[in-house]
Amino acid sequence: xxxxxxxxxxxxxxxxxxxxxxxxxxxxxxxxxxxxxxxxxxxxxxxxxxxxxxxxxxxxxxxxxxxxxxxxxxxxxxxxxxxxxxxxxxxxxxxxxxxxxxxxxxxxxxxxxxxxxxxxxxxxxx
Numbered sequence: 827x828x829x830x831x832x833x834x835x836x837x838x839x840x841x842x843x844x845x846x847x848x849x850x851x852x853x854x855x856x857x858x859x860x861x862x863x864x865x866x867x868x869x870x871x872x873x874x875x876x877x878x879x880x881x882x883x884x885x886x887x888x889x890x891x892x893x894x895x896x897x898x899x900x901x902x903x904x905x906x907x908x909x910x911x912x913x914x915x916x917x918x919x920x921x922x923x924x925x926x927x928x929x930x931x932x933x934x935x936x937x938x939x940x941x942x943x944x945x946x947x948x949x950x951x952x
Contacts, residue, residue: 830875832882837875909934 830853831837841862844851850859853874861867896903900920906912909930912921 831878833879834872834875837878838872841871 831840841851841860845862851862852859853871856870860871862871893903902912902921906924909927910924911927911930913923913925914920915922
């Protein structure tokens with residue numbers, strides 16, 4: 827159910843849309859297609875959607891708690907932004923500071939000079 831939607835509203839909207847389009851709604855652990863016009867099928871569907879929502883909230887809470895704990899311990903959470911690098915006094919230890927990466931910083935500077943100099947020859951991201 828948690829692949830169909832991550833909260834009750836998403837699951838119900840998807841389920842009712844499939845019902846209205848006359849498409850079968852088949853989920854893991856349920857024998858055959860669900861009939862959301864029948865309360866005997868609609869109620870368990872809603873309860874399972876609620877379970878998917880509770881699972882998502884628990885995952886989000888664990889991730890938030892882990893981020894807070896990591897920051898409080900002074901450990902980085904992922905790689906530094908492009909153009910920067912961590913500097914460690916002890917191999918494998920926590921980063922002591924962040925500084926510009928010599929090569930990547932030069933690439934950023936070249937792009938910063940080139941783009942305003944020739945704006946017609948720059949590919950745009952959309």
